[in-house]
Amino acid sequence: MSILEWMPFSVLLPLLAAPVCALLPGRFLPWLLAMASVTASAVIMAFVLPEAVNEPMRYFFGDWPPPIGIEYRVDAVNAFIGLLIAVMGTVILPWGRISVNREVPQRQGLFYALFLLSFAGLMGITLTGDAFNVFVFLEISSLSTYVLVAQGRSRAAPLSAFRYLVMGTLGATFYLIGIGLIYIMTGTLNMVDLAERLPAVADSRAVQAAFAFIIVGIGLKLALFPLHRWLPGAYANAPSAVTVFLASTATKVAIYVLLRLVFTVFGIEFVRQMPFAEVFFVLGVIGILFASIWAIEQDNAKRLLAYSSVAQVGYMALAISFVSVAGISAGLVHMFNHALMKAALFMSVCTVIYQVGSPHISAFRGLGRQMPLTMLAFVLAGLSLIGVPLTVGFISKWLLIETAMADGNWFAVVVVLVGSLLAVMYIGKVAEAAWLRPAPEGREPVREAHPGLLVPMWILVAANFYFGIDTRLTVDVARRGAEMLMGGSP
Amino acid sequence: MSPAMLIVALIVTPLLGALAVGLLGRWPNLRETATLVTAATLFGLATQLIGPVVNRYDVALEVIEILPGLAITFRLEPLGLIFALLASLLWFVTSVYAIGYMRGAKEPRHTSFYVFFAIAISGAMGVATAGNLLTLFIFYEVLTISTWPLVTHKQNDAARAGGRTYLGILLFTSIGLLLPAIIWTWMAAGTTDFTPGGILFGTLGPTEAAILLTLFVLGIGKAAVMPMHRWLPAAMVAPTPVSALLHAVAVVKAGVFTITKVVIYIFGLDFLANVPLEQWLVYLAGFTVVAASIIALKQVELKRMLAYSTISQLSYIVLAALVLAPFAEIGAAVHIVAHAFGKITLFFCAGAIYVASKKTRLDEIRGIGRRMPWTMVAFTIGAVSMIGVPPTAGFVSKWYIIAGAFQVDNYFTLVVLMLSTGLNAAYFLPIVFRAFFRDEDVPPKVEHGEAPWPMVAALTFTAALVILFFAFNGPIVDIESRILEVGQ
């Protein structure tokens, strides 16, 4: 089988494994199956990426050529995102096993089945070349995610999941309306065909309304300010493994869908006519500033990081708002980098929760001495979030500032820098509690976490530094992807 | 070892030292030996680089390209060599001193103290040998972050507050101002390499150049030009060896060193001479010199007074660099060394007084000269050097700066130098007078003599360096004058 024929299996394997997983007894077997299928996806994507960078790969399901059949169309952008998701899944699952044992002691087969569904949904969104197919996969991953969030141990978990469900369903339905409108106008749902047919009808109200519906719908999914309200609760109350997985993948996929639809399907000419850049610029800026300030105010470390995620989405929105190859590649690079740093940060915070039992910053006091490896990982990943050189965060900030300067947009430069400094404050808040305050009196001495929790965390921390120094993979592929997106042809 | 590998060794050796210290944490004597051996090795390695620089070899090393066209590179040049030599020599001395201090003052957590100290030195070595602005920025931040645990070492409320100010201002300036300045330079010139003669000529208009230079001067917060100086007094909550080596030598000198390199190798003197607005930065530096001295006059804590004196002296260097005269540039480079010897001596003395008598305030030290004659003689030598009186190191650099000011008829600088000399005398001489010629009005809480011998040995050694530098500064000045050679 050629790599092209293997490619759809990166979605199909987890999708097929999910029901099997639900039936498997015990704890180890479901995990093993999940791990095996996610790893297989990652391996497939690792082979797909080098090929897709040069020439888009097209796979027709059932040999039905589009527009009759559904095709998977993979180019530099989605191969990059797909690889990111699959690799994050592969790193997170071994870490998650320990925390899942604690947080979801019963019926783990179902838990891992849901995890696989969510994963398969995200992979499907990324790879498909059909706009309606995106909706279907979006709902597959969202529905399973709602249930996963509700598995959290805190009392508020079902409430957060419910709110996430309401907002997520609204977003997906908005998206569906937009797709419906452009289907009415063009008679096709294949992204390539859409890109060809839309310019002819671009002046109609219906297409413009479709654009707006789609932007709002995806904006809800990616927690773009001010549509972010569901995110902090969902992240803070979900089980640890789910939080880490969501934080590093879900919003990234939403950004990808946005980029694909806006630039490939609607096309750069159309986007320039719409107030897209202005809206994303303003929302990005407000998102960066406000969410960072809210993050500083939080007392719950998980919630703090969740608000930080909203701010980071703001960076991506800001990068995209430049509507240029440089801007989009900066956005793509930041998407990759943010996945690495946020996963490492959430892992260390969740490890603390695992050991200490509380996500409150007051509970972090004295942990620098008692859990030095975990807290050092937090500080290093935090430095990456701030954008200190040699980390991936620095590369993100550099590209973003460079883009803004080339654009002559000094206001954006200032906002990016202020965002970094606000990150110093909220990361510093946790770091100071951990390293400079004595442990609360009367607390049992806390021990360093299990190696099974530490190793994946440190792999991610190392990746934060590796990709901060060797940027060939990220920057080159992102630039290639941005050129493909801006060039019109997917 | 090839010279290029020596540069790598300079950066890696302290890190290995940090590792060794960390592993040997359980055995204090072995641990301190590890520090001393590392420091001695480092100084030895640094001396190996004198030859290549004197013989004008181009020692350069490109490590990895982190963005297209933007690499981590190292390149040895005279100023960096002097900085590396200075920091490694004084690290050894400070380590000897620290052994006495940390045990004498019963500070907690010795191991992490020595580990972070070594990491900070590694950062300083990277700053010294950086071949472009990006590399310099990387190590500049390593230095910032690795010194934060040292500043907050005591882990009480004062230390936390000081640490917050310290990290806040240094990261605000470096990320908020220096980083955009570097990116701007890169976009304008297409490179950030330190090149003799500068890289920005013809790429920026005069106003833009003035804005960029302002971003650099204020963004290099470690140079403590007002209004970015508040972190330095805040850092005085650290144990004294930290204040002595890092906040009188390594960290602050990394700041003024960076400014000097930016002026000479990024802008180029000829280019800056055509930027009229550059003058206002001269005034800002001059203002800092005088204002910091006046604030120093009003301090009651010895270490805080020394901190403000440092702020003032750092701006001497910034001022001299911005005067844009060849002699003044040499003066700036020489003052990096001269002030280092003097100020580290003064801090060593302050720490010795604290360890021996637990005294930190200026009004408490009456008559202490009779109990601690070695310490206070060393203090006097350091103070005289700060004022700039022969036969001390401070005189040499001041001489060059004044000569440079005359070269370009910059009378503002002359006035500033005169004023500050007077002010320096006004806040240092009363201390010396009090220590030697006044009687103790209250008997001290504990009977005490000199501080532990490693401390006395260290401060005697640096005081001797202050005098020796006056007599034998020829080779160093000779090497440093090469920073002005264009197109080797």
Added chain:
Amino acid sequence: MDWLGHFNYWVVIFLMMTGFYAVIARGNMVKIIIGLNIFQTSVFILFISAGKIIGASSPVLEKGVDLYSNPLPHVLILTAIVVGVATTAVGLALAVRVRENYGSIQDDQLTEEEDGEPHT
């Protein structure tokens, strides 16, 4: 414009706004789910309206018929209906869990509860 000829689109807009209001008015969770359903239903009607061709037969092969309605929207909407049912099921299940935990499904009254909830 042919106002009456587009009556099905008017129905779509009316249902859409009704459903949307029910969702964002933030009251009882069951009402929110009903609102979501109405909202989704409006979209289903939108799609199906688009598939109808006036004068065309249902899309089943038959002799003597050469104008068929477009079958694709029906297929799409079948999928969307399944998704909608699943969403409703999950939403209701979550509402039950919320009631178990808080004794209330009045969403707007639970705002404070979610924040500052300690991890147990």
